[in-house]
Amino acid sequence: MTQTSDAILARMMALHPKIIDLTLDRVWRLLAALDNPQDKLPPVIHLAGTNGKGSTQAMIRAGLEGMGKSVHAYTSPHLARFHERIRLAGELISEAHLTEVLDECYAKNGGENITYFEITTVAGLLAFSRTPADYTLLEVGLGGRLDATNVITPEVSVITPISIDHEQFLGNTLAKIASEKAGIIKRGVPVVVGPQPDEAMEVIEATAARLGAPLIAYGQHWHVFEERGRLVFQDENGLLDLPLPALLGAHQIQNAGAALAALRHLGADEAACEAAMLNAEWPARMQKLKTGPLIEAAPEAELWLDGGHNAAAGAALADVLAKLPHRPTHLICGMLNTKDVSGYMAPLAPHAASLTAISIPDEINTLSAEDTEAAAKSVGIKAGTAQSTMAALKAITAEDPQARVLICGSLYLAGHILRENG
16 A cells, blocks of 8 residues: 555655755755754754764663663665655654645645755754654765755754765865765764775864864764774773664764764763663664565575665775675665766775666666666676566575575665565
């Protein structure tokens, strides 16, 4: 049965012809019509960056909940259902509540131009403003300066690692992209900064200095590293010796560091910091699949799902694969035609026994399976195509029933897998 919220969301898609059109004017107009819910939120932690926003947010949420706090969380895009974007005091928004706030925003918008992301973000802020909680975690959708979430004054801002992505909207240099991300920095509000290329860090430091925003920066004010299978974090409050993050990958050490720096700024104790490491969950980030039709079709195989899709994500994924117990690894890959496909695949080449390319189902911007196959071959990966994930999996496990299979390349593909395999 089609849910009521799905019908409203479909109507919202028609309100503006452009998918992405960066300006805040439409958002401010609708917020004013709704009596400015953004001014009635619990204290906000605002996160921007190219890589690691979602993982860092998940760890901060786990840490705050470890302190006994209730936490709103806003993230995008969703994977399987829109409801994933809005978490009210720890719980995914209910269908009835989502329908109510979407309907209200749609009515108050009065048929004016507004993008899908803008109006749904406003709906999230409206829901947050009406539900008691101790904190609100807001993840930027795209960029920062003109992102629909950038209508609040946070308790603390967080900027995770910046790399080249979305150049058509944010600029074609690290400095330009960093300038957009640094747009979330507010006057006098502390900003936690993860590891950055020098070019990006210079922009962030200059913006923070201009606005009198205290920096809490990696390599200056905090340090994090792995030592003997533990995570070691150090800041001016002292040293923490913690378990490694539940989220896999060397890049998660850096994300954990940013989360811990933010948590310590908010007064978290060691128990809360440990909870941040142990209890964080973030779907489609090297997620091991355990149930569903794909598992039933290949019971001896080891199935993983990852939604990373740019060059930095490819490098992070390669690092994870290098550290897993040796087992032939076969990729099933579907990507969007807006991504640096070869840049993503090149780091994976030494770890992949093969790549089977697919087109992402029901996705207008999918790269064709044939083009994905060609990109894989161009970086030295043995590659072919298949009609579907299931067909690819069956072909791989017919040759090697105990293969490690990683489904990867896009959050859109990951969402399809989670819906079909749930």
